[in-house]
Structure formats: C-alpha cells, structure tokens
Amino acid sequence: MASASNTPETPNAQAAGSSAPDGEPLLAVHGLTKLFPVGGGPFRKPSSFIHAVDDVTFRLGHGESLGLVGESGCGKTTVGKLLVKLLEPTGGEILFRFAGDSAGAATEAPWDSAAISGRLLRSCGRRVQMIFQDPYASMNPRRTIYDIISEPLSVQGMGDVQYRVDRVLEILTLVGLTPAGGFLFRHPHELSGGQRQRVAIARALVIRPSFVVADEPTSMLDVSSRTGVMSLMQDLATELGVAYLYVTHDLAVARYMCHRIAVMYSGKVVELAETEELLRNPLHPYTKALLSAVPVPDPGHRRQLPDIRGDLGTPIDPPSRCRFHERCPAATEHCLDHPHPPMEEKTPGHLVACYEV
Amino acid sequence: MTDRSDSLLKVDGLSLSYQTRQGELQAVRDVSFELARGSALGLVGESGCGKTTVANCLMRLLPDNARISAGRVLLDGQDVLLLTEEEMRLRRWRRISMVFQAAMNVLDPVYRVGQQIIEAIETHGVESTDIGARERVARLFRMVGLDPQLMERYPHEFSGGMRQRAVIAMALSCDPDLMIADEPTTALDVIVQDRILRELKAIQQPLGMSIIYISHDIAVVAEVTDVVGVMYAGRLVEMGDTADVFRAPAHPYTAALVSSFPSVSGERRPLTSLPGEPPNLSDLPPGCPFHPRCAYATDVCRTEYPPRAASGSRWAACWHPLDATLVPQS
Ligand SMILES: Nc1ncnc2c1ncn2[C@@H]1O[C@H](COP(=O)(O)OP(=O)(O)OP(=O)(O)O)[C@@H](O)[C@H]1O
Ligand SMILES: Nc1ncnc2c1ncn2[C@@H]1O[C@H](COP(=O)(O)OP(=O)(O)O)[C@@H](O)[C@H]1O
Ligand code: SF4
Ligand code: SF4
Ligand SMILES: [Mg+2]
Ligand SMILES: [Mg+2]
Numbered sequence: 001m002a003s004a005s006n007t008p009e010t011p012n013a014q015a016a017g018s019s020a021p022d023g024e025p026l027l028a029v030h031g032l033t034k035l036f037p038v039g040g041g042p043f044r045k046p047s048s049f050i051h052a053v054d055d056v057t058f059r060l061g062h063g064e065s066l067g068l069v070g071e072s073g074c075g076k077t078t079v080g081k082l083l084v085k086l087l088e089p090t091g092g093e094i095l096f097r098f099a100g101d102s103a104g105a106a107t108e109a110p111w112d113s114a115a116i117s118g119r120l121l122r123s124c125g126r127r128v129q130m131i132f133q134d135p136y137a138s139m140n141p142r143r144t145i146y147d148i149i150s151e152p153l154s155v156q157g158m159g160d161v162q163y164r165v166d167r168v169l170e171i172l173t174l175v176g177l178t179p180a181g182g183f184l185f186r187h188p189h190e191l192s193g194g195q196r197q198r199v200a201i202a203r204a205l206v207i208r209p210s211f212v213v214a215d216e217p218t219s220m221l222d223v224s225s226r227t228g229v230m231s232l233m234q235d236l237a238t239e240l241g242v243a244y245l246y247v248t249h250d251l252a253v254a255r256y257m258c259h260r261i262a263v264m265y266s267g268k269v270v271e272l273a274e275t276e277e278l279l280r281n282p283l284h285p286y287t288k289a290l291l292s293a294v295p296v297p298d299p300g301h302r303r304q305l306p307d308i309r310g311d312l313g314t315p316i317d318p319p320s321r322c323r324f325h326e327r328c329p330a331a332t333e334h335c336l337d338h339p340h341p342p343m344e345e346k347t348p349g350h351l352v353a354c355y356e357v
Numbered sequence: 358m359t360d361r362s363d364s365l366l367k368v369d370g371l372s373l374s375y376q377t378r379q380g381e382l383q384a385v386r387d388v389s390f391e392l393a394r395g396s397a398l399g400l401v402g403e404s405g406c407g408k409t410t411v412a413n414c415l416m417r418l419l420p421d422n423a424r425i426s427a428g429r430v431l432l433d434g435q436d437v438l439l440l441t442e443e444e445m446r447l448r449r450w451r452r453i454s455m456v457f458q459a460a461m462n463v464l465d466p467v468y469r470v471g472q473q474i475i476e477a478i479e480t481h482g483v484e485s486t487d488i489g490a491r492e493r494v495a496r497l498f499r500m501v502g503l504d505p506q507l508m509e510r511y512p513h514e515f516s517g518g519m520r521q522r523a524v525i526a527m528a529l530s531c532d533p534d535l536m537i538a539d540e541p542t543t544a545l546d547v548i549v550q551d552r553i554l555r556e557l558k559a560i561q562q563p564l565g566m567s568i569i570y571i572s573h574d575i576a577v578v579a580e581v582t583d584v585v586g587v588m589y590a591g592r593l594v595e596m597g598d599t600a601d602v603f604r605a606p607a608h609p610y611t612a613a614l615v616s617s618f619p620s621v622s623g624e625r626r627p628l629t630s631l632p633g634e635p636p637n638l639s640d641l642p643p644g645c646p647f648h649p650r651c652a653y654a655t656d657v658c659r660t661e662y663p664p665r666a667a668s669g670s671r672w673a674a675c676w677h678p679l680d681a682t683l684v685p686q687s
Contacts, residue, residue, distance in 0.1 A: 071546045072518065192635075193404070222404040222573040227617040227630035249546055252576075252619035256628060279621055293551035294621045295576035299600035301622060303580075306551055 027060040032092035051315045052078045054267035065244040067258030075267045076247045080213035084130045129204040130213040139188040146184045149203045171202045194225025215247040266323040273350040283352045285330045330356045366392040371428030382639045384410045386591040397568040399582035406588040408571045412537045451481045454533040456541045464512040471508025497526040518549045537569045590636045590646040597671030607673035607680040
C-alpha cells in the first residue's frame with residue numbers, strides 16, 4: 001500500500017505554457033481507495049467489491065492543472081467525487097492546504113478533509129467545486145440560470161440577494177455570456193450546449209474556489225464551442241488562481257489544458273509526468289496503447305497499431321498482480337507472480353508503475 | 358476519385374426545410390455531391406449545420422415537419438425521393454443503412470440483441486435459414502469486436518460502447534451498398550473507437566461498400582475518408598480529396614475548423630477558436646453566411662453569395678479562397 005508515497009513528485013510544470021504553479025502543494029492525496037460493494041443485501045454482507053479507485057497517490061500545486069485520463073470506467077469520476085467529498089473514501093488521505101486561510105492555525109498544518117466537519121466543511125466547500133460530465137443531466141430544467149449559478153452562494157450563506165445578483169452578473173460576464181442580464185432568467189433548455197457548459201463553469205467558480213474538479217467539461221461540445229470553453233477555463237485559472245483536476249479521455253484536449261497528466265487504468269494511476277514528456281516519451285505499455293489509438297487530424301500521418309487486447313473489465317475483487325496484465329503486450333512471468341507494481345520515478349518527475357520499464 | 362462510370366450515389370441540388378413555430382427553417386440548401394462505389398465520403402461541420410438532415414434525407418427518414426423543396430437523390434441512377442414508401446422500405450438496410458447519432462435508442466430493450474439483427478436479416482431475405490442468419494450475426498459480432506455469446510443478452514446488459522458496436526453490426530447485416538454513419542464513435546473511448554474505425558476500413562474494401570461518415574471530429578474523418586465535404590449553414594462550402602482539404606484548406610471556414618482542432622502529435626501550436634456564434638438558420642446574414650465570423654471578408658462577401666472556385670474535383674464557395682490554384686467558375 002501507498003508504495004508511491006515516498007517519492008512525492010514536485011508539482012512544478014511548465015509544459016502547458018500557461019503560468020506554472022509554484023512551490024507549496026494545494027492538495028496531497030495518499031493511498032486514496034474507494035471500494036463499491038456488490039452482491040450485498042440488507043441482511044447479507046457484500047460478497048465482493050469493485051475496486052473503483054485503488055491506492056492512488058499524487059500532489060497538486062496551487063494554480064496547477066492535472067489531467068486524469070483513461071478509458072471509460074477506469075475510476076476518473078470516482079476520484080473527482082472523492083476529492084469534493086461527494087463520496088466517502090474507503091481508505092487513504094486527502095489533504096488540502098489553502099493559501100491565505102483566515103482560519104489562522106489551519107494554514108500551518110495541512111487539512112485532513114476526512115476530519116473536516118460543520119463550519120470547517122462549509123468553508124472547505126467554498127474552495128472545492130466540481131463541474132459535471134453531463135451538462136444536460138446536472139441542471140434542473142425548471143430552474144433559471146440565476147437559480148442555478150447562485151445556489152452555491154446560498155448554500156454557503158454568502159451575502160444578501162443584491163450581492164448574489166451582482167456576483168452572478170459578474171461571473172456570467174466573465175464566462176462570456178453577455179449581456180449577462182439577458183441570461184439571468186432563462187432556463188437551461190433555452191441555451192446551446194456550449195452556453196450550458198459555460199453556466200456549469202460559472203456555477204463552479206461563483207464562490208471563487210481554489211480547486212475545481214472538471215469532469216469531461218468539453219466532451220459533449222463540438223469544435224466551435226469546445227475551443228472557446230477550453231481557453232475560457234485556462235484564462236480563469238490564470239486570473240483567479242484556480243487549480244484543476246481535469247478529467248478527460250481525450251489526450252489531445254489534456255495536452256492543451258494540463259501541466260501534468262496522470263494516466264489511470266482500472267482504479268490505479270499507472271503513469272504520471274509533465275504533459276509534453278508523457279506524450280513524447282510514454283513509458284507504460286497502457287499509455288503507449290492509449291496514445292497510439294488517438295486519431296490525428298493530419299491526413300499524412302500514419303499511426304501505429306495500438307498494442308492492446310480485449311476490454312477493460314469491471315475490477316471486481318481483482319487479483320493482486322498488475323491490473324494491466326491480461327491486456328499487456330509486454331507482460332512476463334515476473335509480472336504474473338508479483339503484486340501490482342509500485343509507482344517509481346524513472347526520470348525526474350516521471351513516475352511509472354511497471355516492472356518492465 | 359469519382360469515376361463517373363462507377364458512381365453509386367448522386368445528390369443533385371438538394372434543398373430541404375423544416376416547418377417550425379418560428380416559421381420556415383431552411384436546413385439544407387442546394388447540396389450536390391457524388392459518391393463512387395467503394396469509396397468513403399466525410400461530412401464535417403459544426404453542430405446544426407445540417408449533416409444529420411442530409412443523412413436522414415438519403416434514408417428517407419424525415420420527420421413530418423420536413424419538406425424537400427428541390428433536388429434529386431440518385432442511387433444507381435434511380436431517384437430515391439420518387440419511390441413509394443413500400444419501395445423504399447425494401448431498400449432501407451439492404452441498399453442503404455445507417456448508424457444513427459443516438460444509436461442507443463435504436464435497440465429495442467425487450468428483445469435479445471442478436472434476435473433483433475436476425476430479424477432484420479430475415480425480413481430482407483439475405484439469409485434463407487435461421488441458422489444462416491445466426492451464423493451471419495455471430496460473424497458480424499466478431500467483426501466489431503463483440504463476443505458472439507453476447508447475442509443472447511438484452512440491450513441494458515450492454516455498456517454504451519457495446520451497444521454502439523451492436524448497432525454497427527446491425528447496419529452491416531444486410532451487406533448494404535452504402536452505409537451512413539452519423540457520429541458513430543463520438544461517445545466512445547479512443548481504444549474502442551480505434552478498433553471500430555479499423556474494422557470499418559477492413560470490411561469496406563472487400564464488400565465494395567461505400568460509406569458516408571458524419572462527424573465533427575476532423576481527425577477521425579481525416580483517417581477514414583477519401584473525399585470530404587465541409588458544411589456551413591446548410592450548404593456545402595468546400596469539397597475535395599480529404600488529404601488536400603485538410604492539409605491546405607481553401608475555404609476560411611475549413612481553415613478555422615482545422616486550426617481549432619487539438620492534436621496529440623507534432624508541435625503544440627496554439628489553438629484558435631472560431632469567433633462568434635454558429636449561424637441562425639432562420640435568419641442568415643446576406644451574402645456569404647460566414648462573413649460575420651470571417652477574417653477575410655470584404656464588401657462583396659456581405660452582399661453576394663460567392664461562386665465556386667475550383668481546380669479539378671476540388672472546389673470552395675468563397676470570394677477569396679486561401680488556395681490560389683482554385684479559379685472562380687462563372
Ligand atoms: N455508485 C457506484 N456503485 C457501484 N459501482 C460504481 C459506482 N460508481 C462507479 N462505479 C464503478 O466504478 C468504476 C469507476 O467508475 P467511474 O465513474 O469513476 O469511471 P470513469 O473513469 O469516470 O468513466 P467514464 O469515462 O465512463 O466517465 C466503474 O467500474 C463503475 O462501474
Ligand atoms: N425535426 C426538426 N424540426 C425542426 N428543426 C430541425 C429538426 N431537425 C433538425 N432541425 C434543425 O435543422 C438544422 C440542422 O440540423 P441537423 O441536420 O441535425 O444538424 P447536424 O447534424 O449538422 O448537427 C438545425 O438548425 C436543427 O435545429
Ligand atoms: S508490470 Fe508487467 S503486466 Fe504490468 S504493465 Fe508492466 S509489463 Fe505489463
Ligand atoms: S466569401 Fe468572403 S466571407 Fe465568405 S468565406 Fe470567403 S472570404 Fe470569408
Ligand atoms: Mg466519468
Ligand atoms: Mg447531427
């Protein structure tokens with residue numbers, strides 16, 4: 001367990017070209033684990049568990065953007081929900097350290113969000129927000145744009161009505177929904193997909209969070225609105241100093257949005273590196289397969305055949321050996337007889353979990 | 358590419374509008390193209406530009422509020438638009454099949470997946486025996502990377518990716534001459550998408566099947582098609598060999614699409630986003646409808662629709678094409 005925690009990587013990335021985060025981590029995750037019971041009942045203990053997130057360790061700097069990529073069902077959304085406390089972890093730690101914290105002593109020691117309750121949870125919720133995968137499902141169609149965006153303000157008990165209206169108008173302008181007044185009392189179905197995703201971003205940012213989990217924020221959008229939303233999120237990160245965990249299965253999008261990328265497979269992070277390093281020099285056999293499966297818009301470009309068999313199954317009580325074993329083109333006897341490989345730093349800042357690298 | 362003697366499909370001057378509460382919405386305007394037997398055509402463009410409407414029109418599966426105002430759709434020389442519904446029913450799936458954008462809704466939840474495809478095969482008399490049909494479905498399942506044992510399962514037991522593959526198997530089940538695929542892999546993972554694209558390419562050639570591949574993912578279209586048409590506001594605005602069009606776009610809209618598309622390979626060049634909003638089809642600007650968003654627009658663009666500029670089979674509807682070898686046609 002927590003084998004990678006003795007090689008904490010420094011969140012210091014220049015790769016994405018935008019402002020690089022500095023020094024102190026905002027978030028440290030150690031051995032994060034989430035098991036979902038299967039086959040249990042009211043009178044029966046569950047017979048087995050889905051290992052949706054299994055011993056995940058990483059750090060994230062202030063204002064940094066970390067991409068979490070991998071196939072459908074590998075556990076990306078579950079990691080995000082654990083970080084914003086929509087799910088309780090089965091094990092591990094999630095530590096936040098917010099800059100300029102008014103809670104005095106709390107700035108000194110990192111916060112254990114698992115121990116936060118009451119007033120502290122509210123003030124933590126003020127700093128941690130999530131943008132959901134599906135902008136259609138995550139918005140109540142009967143509520144107005146004002147209701148939707150101002151909700152986090154009222155949940156946090158921030159300001160009076162006049163303050164909230166002003167804040168909502170301000171954030172609508174910031175996300176490019178102008179004239180803001182014309183959007184206040186519209187309903188979600190009256191907006192295009194791109195506009196709706198901007199509303200979701202506005203809602204997450206209205207309380208000026210330090211950290212946002214963005215779960216596939218552009219995958220439902222088409223070309224024209226996608227680039228706009230991508231650059232909007234980058235601008236806001238620079239302007240407001242927001243750090244992102246950017247969940248996506250699109251490596252091309254991650255390349256533009258993230259300083260570093262973590263590749264997830266079946267509940268495990270198997271590789272983590274600065275963005276350009278990961279794309280130019282992938283080390284894990286799964287990352288290599290994932291990369292060579294991405295179509296390239298250049299018609300002259302010939303891709304390699306992705307070297308991977310079968311499908312990602314549901315990880316129900318998986319055997320202790322390497323999770324990628326069944327599909328791995330490089331697997332050896334050694335992999336078969338040993339536990340899942342630990343994350344090891346191969347070159348500075350480039351971590352991989354594989355015996356054959 | 359388009360050898361006339363071997364043309365399978367010819368769309369000629371197709372125009373179509375939807376009657377809406379806000380009035381008439383012209384979704385397709387004067388669209389013409391030709392597709393050779395065994396070749397793959399891509400249709401790209403922003404959401405709402407009319408791609409799905411063109412496809413539904415070829416399948417003659419239009420909603421009640423749609424009206425075709427002009428044009429012909431010749432399949433092997435015969436106008437599909439003039440067929441009776443009964444004549445069309447015999448050709449659908451058999452001659453032209455389609456993988457729908459919302460493919461999840463195509464499978465009936467109360468029947469086993471394999472049975473639904475067997476029925477399509479038997480209805481069209483492609484196989485005369487139940488065993489033959491069953492074997493055919495098993496072969497198709499293997500082709501799209503599904504275990505034939507899954508034939509006995511119900512749609513809700515399939516993941517989204519598996520359902521999408523089953524629908525592709527269904528579209529291939531009657532050896533169609535033309536398969537239209539409308540955003541077939543947009544909802545899928547890259548690894549599954551890659552497998553399906555490879556399979557489509559691998560089966561297309563031996564079957565001599567033609568494909569119309571609709572997507573806003575230009576990377577996918579660049580990989581699977583020979584010819585591409587770019588649509589804007591209901592019209593085709595550029596057409597030509599896929600490699601030529603994407604390597605050196607002639608229409609400013611195509612150029613904007615290409616440069617707003619992120620890629621994992623090559624230099625990390627900055628992405629530019631298309632300025633402004635997609636056009637409102639019931640209230641198009643005069644002249645070239647792209648002019649409010651176009652960096653090259655001049656006075657003539659604001660008043661007159663541009664003529665085609667062409668070179669060989671490559672053309673673009675633009676007053677100022679970015680490729681100087683394209684010459685205006687009178
Ligand atoms: N509430 C739950 N109960 C049981 N299993 C769950 C639950 N939520 C997720 N899982 C399972 O945990 C695994 C990880 O799911 P998760 O939603 O995190 O995947 P993901 O990587 O976000 O996938 P996608 O790209 O499709 O969104 C999957 O096997 C999923 O079926
Ligand atoms: N049944 C319908 N009734 C009215 N308008 C429609 C209908 N279907 C599509 N439209 C409109 O026609 C235009 C083209 O739609 P569509 O062909 O679906 O575009 P695409 O597939 O390129 O996204 C859009 O403006 C859309 O809103
Ligand atoms: S540890 Fe072995 S099985 Fe796992 S990814 Fe590496 S080579 Fe493959
Ligand atoms: S005709 Fe004019 S406005 Fe239209 S694309 Fe060409 S240059 Fe731009
Ligand atoms: Mg998810
Ligand atoms: Mg469509």
